[in-house]
Amino acid sequence: MPLLKEKDQQAVRExxxxxxxxxxxxxFFYSExxxxxxxxxxxxxxEEIRGLSDGKxxxxxxxxxxxxxxxTYRIDKTPAIVxxxxxxxxxxxxxFGLPAGHEFASLxxxxxxxxxxxxxxxPDTLVEKVRAIDKPVKIQVFxxxxxxxxxxxxxxxxxxxxxxxMITSEMVEANxxxxxxxxxxxxxxxxxxxxxxxxxxxxxxxxxxFFKAIEEAL
Numbered sequence: 001m002p003l004l005k006e007k008d009q010q011a012v013r014e015x016x017x018x019x020x021x022x023x024x025x026x027x028f029f030y031s032e033x034x035x036x037x038x039x040x041x042x043x044x045x046x047e048e049i050r051g052l053s054d055g056k057x058x059x060x061x062x063x064x065x066x067x068x069x070x071x072t073y074r075i076d077k078t079p080a081i082v083x084x085x086x087x088x089x090x091x092x093x094x095x096f097g098l099p100a101g102h103e104f105a106s107l108x109x110x111x112x113x114x115x116x117x118x119x120x121x122x123p124d125t126l127v128e129k130v131r132a133i134d135k136p137v138k139i140q141v142f143x144x145x146x147x148x149x150x151x152x153x154x155x156x157x158x159x160x161x162x163x164x165x166m167i168t169s170e171m172v173e174a175n176x177x178x179x180x181x182x183x184x185x186x187x188x189x190x191x192x193x194x195x196x197x198x199x200x201x202x203x204x205x206x207x208x209x210f211f212k213a214i215e216e217a218l
Contacts, residue, residue: 003045013052015108020056020115023086030078031065038098038176042079045100049111057111058086074168077177083110085118092161097173101145106154106171118162122207129211130163135218137167140193142174142186152204153190159207160214167214 030039050057062069073091081095099107139157143150154171161169174181184193191202198217
């Protein structure tokens, strides 16, 4: 049985037909030991999305968490999704956990932006600043699927990663990764962790304020 209702399938199909430009590659990582319902649904959801894209979205499923590809793409937990343009091996735009609920919109927006040559909706002056970063930055945005305020934080973080391969952006579903949430003291979402706690903030910030937090972390 499809996860998306028929009207939602049609809406996604029409959106993709109108807005997807170039091919996009999804890499879905999961461990065979991970039999959780969320992981199963993640794989099924991605397959549905792929099927609605008229061939513009391809998908590779990697089952070995300890294998060579997981190491290459720096995957240390599952379920994990890496998004890139087709033929591009970059691994810095990532989703950990089921991108359902409000985060389904984040996933669709990311796919469309990647397909449009990573064309982000940010001011030119900020784009230049983000591209000038020359040190590694890791952004983890902790979310829940029921949080209506989380997608803007995820989208902004992903925008930064699209502009600069030195920046890695991760959506992390807080309820699915409880140990990690406890490690960082996540009690409210969205909560953004930069460089493993060099800077943290709760709630959505505009892109300029978000970038300032990155500067402070560096």
